[in-house]
Amino acid sequence: MTFTRFIDLMYFFFWLVLFGSRHYTFSFSFSYRCLIFYNDFSVCIFNELCKMLDPGKPSLTPKKGKTSIVVFVGLQGSGKTTTCTKYAYYHQKKGWKPALVRADTFRAGAFDQLKHNATKAKIPFYGSYTESDPVKIAVEGVERFKKENCDLIIIDTSGRHKQEATLFEKMRDFPKQCIGQAAFDQAQAFKQSAAVGAVIVTKMDGHAKGGGALSVVAATKSPVIFIGTGEHMDEFEVFDVQPFVRRL
Numbered sequence: 001m002t003f004t005r006f007i008d009l010m011y012f013f014f015w016l017v018l019f020g021s022r023h024y025t026f027s028f029s030f031s032y033r034c035l036i037f038y039n040d041f042s043v044c045i046f047n048e049l050c051k052m053l054d055p056g057k058p059s060l061t062p063k064k065g066k067t068s069i070v071v072f073v074g075l076q077g078s079g080k081t082t083t084c085t086k087y088a089y090y091h092q093k094k095g096w097k098p099a100l101v102r103a104d105t106f107r108a109g110a111f112d113q114l115k116h117n118a119t120k121a122k123i124p125f126y127g128s129y130t131e132s133d134p135v136k137i138a139v140e141g142v143e144r145f146k147k148e149n150c151d152l153i154i155i156d157t158s159g160r161h162k163q164e165a166t167l168f169e170k171m172r173d174f175p176k177q178c179i180g181q182a183a184f185d186q187a188q189a190f191k192q193s194a195a196v197g198a199v200i201v202t203k204m205d206g207h208a209k210g211g212g213a214l215s216v217v218a219a220t221k222s223p224v225i226f227i228g229t230g231e232h233m234d235e236f237e238v239f240d241v242q243p244f245v246r247r248l
């Protein structure tokens, strides 16, 4: 029995008990109408939420065999580096030739983190311990992996907050992609600085059940394509609207 069905039944029995046997006929028809109303109402909410998650435009869809460059941008600690590897690993399993470029010159150890993840997944990577210009690293990485016929070049950038104007300036220099009221404002700031091609919602295994995804889709007018459901490489799922809304 689903949780919704359980609530329906509880609701039904509540009215039966409340009105008692003297009003059995009345309570039965009343509770039955309540049930129908409750069902119609939840179906209506469900459909509206599904609609809200459809921005009405196609998502960024890289083509296998042609070079596609995907830049990951998002808040600090949102899980970009982890998700870059998950995204690369997902496509690698489907026969793509992905590569990772770490264009983060902001956080110490960022390159080592990517290196560790990429090595584990056997995905080629590029980064620098000495170069301070993230755009330069991105360009070098892309050139190298184009020569190696990689068809999915993924660029990981440093975490950003909407108040960090200079970092947003830098971000405009990259080929363009990204990541609720807080999420809406942040997502809009990203949208104003880069053409957001698609959204990945991370940490869906945590406390947040993804309500922020609604705000992000509204702010960026871009579809959600994947969700992250854990720290491991394979804890990554293709976004499916209906199960996602049911979870909400």
Ligand SMILES: Nc1nc2c(ncn2[C@@H]2O[C@H](COP(=O)(O)OP(=O)(O)OP(=O)(O)O)[C@@H](O)[C@H]2O)c(=O)[nH]1
Pocket (backbone or CB within 6 Å): 074, 075, 076, 077, 078, 079, 080, 081, 082, 083, 104, 107, 110, 157, 158, 159, 160, 202, 203, 204, 205, 206, 228, 229, 230, 231
């Ligand atoms: N539970 C859970 N943890 C996640 C998920 N994705 C990432 N993490 C964890 O979140 C933490 C931050 O992840 P990073 O990938 O370093 O985040 P980042 O956005 O690259 O960080 P900055 O580069 O500093 O902005 C790490 O401990 C990850 O293991 C997820 O889907 N679920």
